Amino acid sequence: MGERSRGVTISDVATHAGVSPASVSRVLNGRTSVDPDIVRKVQASIATLGYAPSLVARSLVHGRNTTVAMVVPDLENPLFQGILKGLSVSAAADGYRVLVADTAERVDDEEAIAIEARQRCDALVLCAPRLPEAKLRRLVERVAPVVVVNRPLPDLDVPIVGVDYVRGIRDLVDHLVGLGHRHLAYVTGPETSASNAERLRGVDEALAMHPSVRIDCIPGGSRPEDGEAVAGAVVEAHRAGVTAVIAFNDLVALGLLARLRELGVDVPGELSVAGFDDVPMARYATPRLTSMSVPRTEIGAQVWVRLRTLIGGGPAPHTVLYRPRLEARESTAAPAGVEVST
Amino acid sequence: MGERSRGVTISDVATHAGVSPASVSRVLNGRTSVDPDIVRKVQASIATLGYAPSLVARSLVHGRNTTVAMVVPDLENPLFQGILKGLSVSAAADGYRVLVADTAERVDDEEAIAIEARQRCDALVLCAPRLPEAKLRRLVERVAPVVVVNRPLPDLDVPIVGVDYVRGIRDLVDHLVGLGHRHLAYVTGPETSASNAERLRGVDEALAMHPSVRIDCIPGGSRPEDGEAVAGAVVEAHRAGVTAVIAFNDLVALGLLARLRELGVDVPGELSVAGFDDVPMARYATPRLTSMSVPRTEIGAQVWVRLRTLIGGGPAPHTVLYRPRLEARESTAAPAGVEVST
DNA sequence: CGCAAGTGAGAAATCGGTTTCTCGCCGAGA
DNA sequence: TCTCGGCGAGAAACCGATTTCTCACTTGCG
Secondary structure (H helix, E strand, C coil): CCCCCCCCCHHHHHHHHCCCHHHHHHHHHCCCCCCHHHHHHHHHHHHHHCCCCCHHHHHHHHCCCCEEEEEECCCCCHHHHHHHHHHHHHHHHCCCEEEEEECCCCHHHHHHHHHHHHHCCCEEEECCCCCCHHHHHHHHHHCCCEEEECCCCCCCCCCEEEECHHHHHHHHHHHHHHHCCCEEEEECCCCCCHHHHHHHHHHHHHHHHCCCCEEEEECCCCCHHHHHHCHHHHHHHHHCCCCEEEECCHHHHHHHHHHHHHCCCCCCCCCEEECCECCHHHHHCCCCCEEEECCHHHHHHHHHHHHHHHHCCCCCCCCEEECCEEECCCCCCCCCCCCCCC | CCCCCCCCCHHHHHHHHCCCHHHHHHHHHCCCCCCHHHHHHHHHHHHHHCCCCCHHHHHHHHCCCCEEEEEECCCCCHHHHHHHHHHHHHHHHCCCEEEEEECCCCHHHHHHHHHHHHHCCCEEEECCCCCCHHHHHHHHHHCCCEEEECCCCCCCCCCEEEECHHHHHHHHHHHHHHHCCCEEEEECCCCCCHHHHHHHHHHHHHHHHCCCCEEEEECCCCCHHHHHHCHHHHHHHHHCCCCEEEECCHHHHHHHHHHHHHCCCCCCCCCEEECCECCHHHHHCCCCCEEEECCHHHHHHHHHHHHHHHHCCCCCCCCEEECCEEECCCCCCCCCCCCCCC
């Protein structure tokens, strides 16, 4: 595969150097000591013939690829991009490469794609926010070693790296309530999304902690278009008393922000808007978008740490949840007519 | 690798079914006709044992991986993300997977990374906007089959898929001149970037076509931070008479836009701003950003078409350049005091 | 000086499949 | 009835490395 000269093999090198293939292999891997004379001859032959060992053949012998796969629903999602980046860079430091498998949001193909991808690699990273939990559990067992991203899977010893959306939403609500808001709205994500369910739990918990606060739900989505589409409903909610809106994620928030401006709604003067994920563009929005920051590349790095342990035969590493950090920017402020008390 | 049961091989299946490994292989691949009885027995055994053939072993025999690699300087760049998406989806349709190799902008490692990535795969996609041309030419020969993205390489029969930045800039200048602007500024990209060089050629050609127009260059960069950083210089240029700014890309333009707003500059009232690439967020900026749209995923798809031809041993496919399409939005308008004539 | 231990290099087995080779068996035509 | 062609299945070679096995040759110590 990797050889440009259409196939110079280890035997070719051996013949050319007048030694056995085994010796060439020894020189290459330096496991045992070999006669300096042979080393020199072999190295010369390698250089002359332009030999590069076949990684496939090596993989066959060693039973591993030094490759891992990452299955994602949509490569265009900034969250997964960040994770991929972090994973790919960390893995590279250990000589591993990452293969991507975009399921194009087709939940039905997800299982097959994951299995196929797994066959090519030593391990798998699974980002499957939409896959029903039962299916996911079955799948996870089949494709071990595997690390799951952003899905709680109680009672399964699969390492998970995720974001504490529940806590994140609570913190975000706290921020808004602290500013003086009492009537909020949450623009929901895709119904089947696991992380949307988490966020809804966050909303519930926040309500429990702030009995005087009300949070309405507005059906939304996960992309900027959804944010634009929901702007009308948001304006209505605003008329009904809502003073702050939390969007499922930043993409939705950014779409919403753009449309609100066109509708003449002043953010944050009339209405506060917050997103989630802190995508790179959030801080360049108008107004700069308040968001909950999640360490995308750090998550990717942590995924790699766990994957590496599993590949090495180590015990299942612990699950880890990152608590999002509030990035308070311009899009959230005290509601009209409320003095900020400090 | 892919087998969960720690290695059930084709021989195990053969033994269990009471036939030869060769027959199992025949059943699996269906090349020649086999006794229906054997087929049934083999399939039963496969199901019972939960057998899955080793793709590595297959690769060794066939001499190919059904995997291609894509080398990118930075996975966080929306352009490369789009290309990766398009490539990955198209390749998947033909049973190929894509391996990513992020060089983290380290030009010096690019060559080694590319070669290593190539060894694992059947072919390579090279995105190397900063690699010096001489090095790139050498590299391209070593890693064939390869498709190059966004780099002109005259007199080398390597298929290239790219964007016609020269033409794009010319069209963008035309747009601004058409609006009435006569004094523009171009915020440059990274000095070593090949596509920045192309854009500069576009600037030159535009100047040649519009003798009365003046275009100043302002050293910039490729990220939003660079756009913010350059805002001061842009304001100065504005004072000196510049009425429209073209940024190296959308990221820079968006950063610039955010900072200009803070500086109290009205866009497009006082100053028009345009970007390049039409990243997803461009249309949600404030004001919605005028940009030159490049078909990111389509480029990825075209890369795959060419790669597939090369892998199949076909003749080097033709190079293709996409002409960016103007997406005129709110961030560009006629300069103050100029009536738009139509 | 002789024998055991140590060293290093080639031969051969192995990884897990595919593909070619070979041969037995069948039916058809002479 | 004999032979030739065709077909199908097992045996064996092969893909390109690594690793174990084997053995000749040193070396060291008694």
